[in-house]
Amino acid sequence: MGRRYVEVFRSQRQEYYKAISNEVADARGGSPRVSVPRAKSHDEAKDSAEHTGILRLRGLPFSAGKEDIIEFFSEFGLSEDDIHIILNADGRASGEAYVEFRSAEDSKAAMVKDRKVLGSRYIELFPSTPDEMDDAISRGR
Incomplete structure (x- = not known):
């Protein structure tokens, strides 16, 4: 995207929920904690x-x-x-x-x-x- 290299990895449902939870917390004024999951294997x-x-x-x-x-x-x-x-x-x-x-x-x-x-x-x-x-x-x- 733009000038950045983007990789897409299959993730587990738990990782998805954690990312959404972090986004919601951030929107409410919490500290940003979202990280891009790396392919574990x-x-x-x-x-x-x-x-x-x-x-x-x-x-x-x-x-x-x-x-x-x-x-x-x-x-x-x-x-x-x-x-x-x-x-x-x-x-x-x-x-x-x-x-x-x-x-x-x-x-x-x-x-x-x-x-x-x-x-x-x-x-x-x-x-x-x-x-x-x-x-x-x-x-x-």
Whole structure:
């Protein structure tokens, strides 16, 4: 909507009632408490995935370069060699990249950036593997 990325997830009836209850409380002068429910199974899969030190980024602006990704993960001291921007068959950026962190612990800590904004886009992060990364790189070139 507008300049924002919108995802729609199936929710449970209880989540719907809670959201409506929060809206009613807000309309009566209560504090706003409405939150957008996240897909539980999707988040649990991310949380329980094994970390190998590699994250897949999805939703990157097509103009994003390695320096933008290094800045996005500034606290992890990445270099350009750690970033692999995936190209489509035409040689243009696909909106995906793979980032190699120093350790599995660093990639897990970097998950706090999941669903944060880089440039004008909402970025999703997924634990990945060296094989998945190599496969994506070889398909794009």
